[in-house]
Amino acid sequence: MSLSEIAVLLGLNLVLILAVMGGLWALSLKLKDVSFVDGVWPLGMLLLALATFPRTDGDLTRKWLLLWLCGVWAVRLGWHLLKRWRGAGADGRYVAIVEAQDRNKGWSFGKTALLFVFIPQALFLWLTCFPVQLGQVDYHPAVGWIGWTGAVLAVIGIGFESIGDAQLSAFRKDPKSKGKVLDTGLWRYTRHPNYFGDACVWWGLYLIAAETGPGRWAILGPLFLTFTLTRWSGIGITEKAIHKSRPGYAEYVRRTSAFVPWPPKPAEAVTAPTAAPRAAAKPKSSASGTSKPRAAAKPAARKRTPAKPTSRQTKPRR
Known part of the structure; x- marks a missing residue:
């Protein structure tokens, strides 16, 4: 496909997804909730x-590989998130956005939902x-070792994200976990295994696409996703809310990797230093410049000879 044909393809896809989001925006007006997005x-x-x-003439193996991996990831994650939304209701992050625009600008729910969420x-x-999208465009070359490496990475990402979500769901359902922090399973090695798995999926799909000429430009996708998860609306917003509800989370943050799985730091490396006991504190110096305990000051007081008062207090401490 020529560059102009690729531009038309991407443009039509953008129109399609904007139309879908427009329909979902109309649904949100009825529900008064945007969290299902x-x-x-x-x-x-x-x-x-x-x-x-159907609109591209790329290598069929690559096209089917991209479609199936994207499909498995999308159906699993979409079902998981929609089921969670049905059970938990409105997401506090979106509620805060709507309330802030209403308070600061007097915007209606519909205006905020359209301009701040759906578009x-x-x-x-x-x-x-x-x-x-771009990985399906060019026919040559066929899927090589880079593409198959990407497929393996995507499968690992799907598995990692699925296990992390399952562990978190089980933890939330356990009444004993109220107020506690999940630090077992994959959550022992990364504070966000679901985000890490998500990134692996899309970096893997990029490697499959990157063997084609146009597919190399697809790096913008996983780069943007990784930035979003780690620096923008992912880790930062999520952890800000958790800190308020789970007292032990700060300690968990100190010892656990934020994104890339890594063995946790040992307890002695993250324990905050404690104040030294009073008995071990350095005794204060006396007026004569020696460092004696207070009890030793009494004999010195008995040996004092009368002297003229000075501007400095010389009365011994009791």
Whole structure:
């Protein structure tokens, strides 16, 4: 495909996802809630992968590989997030956005939902899934070792994210976990195994796409996703809320990697230093410049000879 044809393909995909988000915005007006958009995010990527498939002439093995990996990831994650939304209700992050715009600018729910949630989500979704769009464009070359390495990485990412989500769901359902911090399983090695798995999936899909000429530009997708997860709306916002509700989370943060799985720091490396006992503290110096304990000052007081008072207090301490 020529550059102009690729531009048309991406443009039509953008129009498609904007139209879908427009319909979901209308649904949010009825529900007075936008939180379900998180569950739509992965399904929207699958929609763009499906829409791209019949309009491109890329290598069939690569196209099917991208489509199946994206599909497995999207269906699993979309179902998980939508089920969580049905059970937990409105997400506090989105509620805060709506309330802030109402308080600061007097915006209606509909205006905030459209301009701050659904349109941005459509743009970010379209950009993030560049690998499954551009990776289907060019026929040559066929899938090589880089592409198959990407496929393995994507499978690992799907598994990592799935296990992390399952462990978190089980932890939340346990009444004994109230107020506690999940620090077992994958959560012992990274504070966000689901985010790390998500990034692995899309870096893997990028490697599959990168063997083609146009697919190399797809790096913008995983770069943006990784930035979002680690520096923007992922870790920062999530951990800010957890710190308020779980007292032990600060200690967990000190010993556990934020993103890339890594063995936790030993307890002695993260324990805050404690104040030295009073008995071990350095005794204060006396007026004569010696360092004696207070009890030793009494004999010296009995040997004092009368002297003229001075401006400095000389009365011994009791």
